[in-house]
Amino acid sequence: MAFSFGYSPWLLLLCVAVAGGLTYWTYRSTVPSLTATWRVLLGGLRFLALALICFLLFEPVLQQFQSRERPPVLAVLVDDTQSMQVVTAGDTSTARPTTARTAVRPVVDALRDKETPGTTRFFSLGEASRPLSGSIADSLRFDGARTDLTSSLQRVPQALRDENLDGIVLVSDGQHNTGQNPLRAADRSPVPVHTVTVGDTTRPRDLRVQSVTTNERAYLDSSVPVRVTLSVTGGPGGPIPVTLEQSGRTLDQRQVRLPSGTGEASVNLTFAPERAGLQQLTVRVPEQSGEVTTRNNAQSASLRVLERKRRVLVLGAAPSPNVSALRRVYEQTADTEVTARVSTPDGTFLEGPLPDDLSGFDVVVLAGFPSPSVPDDTVQRVAALVEDGTPALFFLDRQTDLTAWNEHFDSVLPARPTTTGSGGTEASFDVVESARQHPVYRIEGAEQELFERLPPLQIPTSAWSPSPDAQVLGTAATTSAPLLVLRRRAGLRTAAFLGSGVWRWALLPSALRAADPLWPGLASNLLRWARTEDNDSPVRVRPTASTFGGTEAVSFTGQVYDESMQPVSEAAVDIVVTDSTGTESPYTMDPTGQGRYTLEIGTLPEGTYRYEAQAQLDGAPLGTDQGEFSVAPLRIEYQAPRADPVFMRQLATRAGGAAYTSRTADQLPADLSRQDSFSSEVVQQSSETELWRTSLFLIAILTLLASEWTLRKFLGLT
Structure with a gap:
């Protein structure tokens, strides 16, 4: 036990000594005169009161120490x-x-x-x-x-x-x-950490589907490959059938010869999707004699089937490395179908004339287009297509006719040239700090900092002014001039890349091999961003995963807005989940505030499900939403049965x-x-009590002063 003070203890002793001196001076003589006993008693009461006051003013803290043994x-x-x-x-x-x-x-x-x-x-x-x-x-x-x-x-x-x-x-x-x-x-x-191994350590006979690999996306009436790897332990060998199923229906079946003993075998299966949407496939092999378990004889995989590929129209101002760099990226994108037209000095196009019907294209990529040689009526057709709602990507090139951009694309351009001029300077690309988390910069396999090391771009001397509703994602490192500008207005998405020379990014030296993914990743992400539709639906309900494991609880999140796109927190949001047999199960989402809703419906059997959500407020409908999800059996615990x-x-x-x-x-x-490290330990615990906050001392001081005052009145002292 020990005391500590907020100020020096020597100063406290000095104050107590002063209190003692004042008390002695007060009671060395009294009127009327008192006996020495009464003077000592009254002086003692006053001195104790003053000493306690000084003691508490120095903020004393009582420290106590305890030791206890912990097993x-x-x-x-x-x-x-x-x-x-x-x-x-x-x-x-x-x-x-x-x-x-x-x-x-x-x-x-x-x-x-x-x-x-x-x-x-x-x-x-x-x-x-x-x-x-x-x-x-x-x-x-x-x-x-x-x-x-x-x-x-x-x-x-x-x-x-x-x-x-x-x-x-x-x-x-x-x-x-x-x-x-x-x-x-x-x-x-x-x-x-000590380990205790439980179970059979021998390799029992077992045949299992080790992996099923297929495309994440596929298209109607196209052949989809499915790669299957089987693993066998202690098997007799010989051929077995491998079956690809969907909802109990056989899609493909191939024979594969298993090795005797322990080993692996692979087989390629195919199928042609007949409907769009999320689909679940199951690969199954028959049970073998003496298998330790048959729960790993099947494995499922999911993929999303689209009605058609994304159709992209690439228009080039003239044959150039920049146009080639863009075409190469988009033609190598699996879900993209590219139609390219490059203008010539006589106003025609390489690879044929411009299609008569442009309404079937999902995105228009203007790779420097138009050049001065392109007729106005052709430029007007393209401009009308964009104004009607087709997303567009504008890539500036040396051959670009900026006058035509101002005249025909003024209403859709993310940035407008306020001045025009010839020539330009070179500058490196700089990612805007506040835009580093934008989806177009989410490039797998490369760090954003590598943009600074890419070859410089040719920056025009023209001054560019971004529209008020545009977002600048990239600038020139030397002048801070906008280089990558994105815009979303009334459901239309457009982007402008205002530097030429991207072909240098596509042909990097070996020293910059780590930056190889940047250019194809950026070009692909811009195309994907432009094609993404803005969801302005008042009711948005989505499952938390497209595919749930067999023991995972299926859950949903939702958002509800009114006609003014203000969150609605008191709506009744009902979901009907329908399985592959047509059986419907109704549920109601729980509100969490700010127009958000959640629902957890527990585990569901294996299969593909559809859901439809409907929101109402006081009986009035607000909107609906629908979608799909699948539930796959979770068999990973049976992949290594030993x-x-x-x-x-x-x-x-x-x-x-x-x-x-x-x-x-x-x-x-x-x-x-017997281990010294596994033993009890002695724990020292300390506690502190701030005595100057204790009410008992206040009561003692009041008692001492009251007693002194009472005795003084009793003895007739003034």
């Missing part, structure tokens, strides 16, 4: 996922939670034994961890659809941060299929622990008791 805590993580059913069963017919529970119970009982030093805390392990109490083995369900070892190894120390955690025991089959690499988590573990003791041993070694099996787990308590 060591052992955290036991028990794998509660579906794979535990398989690795503890002799065959698929006996793969049940009871078999896994029977295998885990001796390990749990050994760790709960009284001989285990310290305190034991049990947690289940799956996608997340949860505390277990009571009958540990009986509370395990072994139904987790994913195994995330890293998450549990990180969260349990956080949950026990106020206790003396000295060790972690991981009871598992060693299979992990979600989250980061557990070995890295073991390297950073604050305490040793225990992995090698991995468990690696994890224990890297975390400073020891590896055990279900047969040797009873040795763990004795091993822990």
